[in-house]
Amino acid sequence: xxxxxxxxxxxxxxxxxxxxxxxxxxxxxxxxxxxxxxxxxxxxxxxxxxxxxxxxxxxxxxxxxxxxxxxxxxxxxxxxxxxxxxxxxxxxxxxxxxxxxxxxxxxxxxxxxxxxxxxxxxxxxxxxxxxxxxxxxxxxxxxxxxxxxxxxxxxxxxxxxxxxxxxxxxxxxxxxxxxxxxxxxxxxxxxxxxxx
Amino acid sequence: xxxxxxxxxxxxxxxxxxxxxxxxxxxxxxxxxxxxxxxxxxxxxxx
Numbered sequence: 001x002x003x004x005x006x007x008x009x010x011x012x013x014x015x016x017x018x019x020x021x022x023x024x025x026x027x028x029x030x031x032x033x034x035x036x037x038x039x040x041x042x043x044x045x046x047x048x049x050x051x052x053x054x055x056x057x058x059x060x061x062x063x064x065x066x067x068x069x070x071x072x073x074x075x076x077x078x079x080x081x082x083x084x085x086x087x088x089x090x091x092x093x094x095x096x097x098x099x100x101x102x103x104x105x106x107x108x109x110x111x112x113x114x115x116x117x118x119x120x121x122x123x124x125x126x127x128x129x130x131x132x133x134x135x136x137x138x139x140x141x142x143x144x145x146x147x148x149x150x151x152x153x154x155x156x157x158x159x160x161x162x163x164x165x166x167x168x169x170x171x172x173x174x175x176x177x178x179x180x181x182x183x184x185x186x187x188x189x190x191x192x193x194x195x196x
Numbered sequence: 197x198x199x200x201x202x203x204x205x206x207x208x209x210x211x212x213x214x215x216x217x218x219x220x221x222x223x224x225x226x227x228x229x230x231x232x233x234x235x236x237x238x239x240x241x242x243x
Binding site for chain 1: 210211212213214217218220221222224225226228229230237239
């Protein structure tokens with residue numbers, strides 16, 4: 001009986017499974033488990049996550065077939081692979097904003113925590129950049145400088161800036177735009193490096 | 197020699213799901229039955 005099932009095509013096994021033959025599903029799972037599992041692992045590179053997605057893939061397969069929603073148009077394996085692929089995408093979407101653990105080797109504490117404070121060298125560079133920037137801001141025309149300072153340093157909204165300077169929001173936006181264009185020109189002219 | 201900091205490529209020899217995962221899938225299939233009621237379908241999970 002098992003030998004006979006091994007020789008049957010996927011579509012025959014699916015049909016048998018629809019008719020209530022649970023062994024047909026078992027044959028399908030054992031036949032394709034390695035391809036599907038390896039495919040998932042090649043994307044997520046984590047054994048535990050792979051096990052979860054592998055299970056979810058077949059839960060979806062079982063539900064779809066039992067609910068009579070599976071159509072014979074496509075082949076069984078490419079269909080299952082597509083389900084697995086979609087679940088992998090869902091997994092990455094869900095985990096996009098979560099901290100990632102690197103479980104490939106030894107546990108590395110720095111994969112979960114990081115020191116965001118600047119070291120002495122970076123602090124010096126930052127101070128230098130701030131200084132350079134303040135000097136070239138002073139060279140901007142008064143109206144542009146006022147808008148830029150209010151927006152960047154005082155964190156005011158364009159509505160507040162417009163009220164404060166007695167101009168329309170559009171004018172304030174325009175001044176900000178020209179302030180940035182002129183700042184870029186000044187940076188180029190004076191050969192100032194504003195990156196660290 | 198300079199150290200290489202490239203990521204180690206994953207070893208993918210004979211990757212297989214755990215037996216528990218397979219058992220879970222097969223048991224889930226056995227436990228799940230779909231009941232047709234007029235034009236509606238109900239899923240029933242019997243453990």
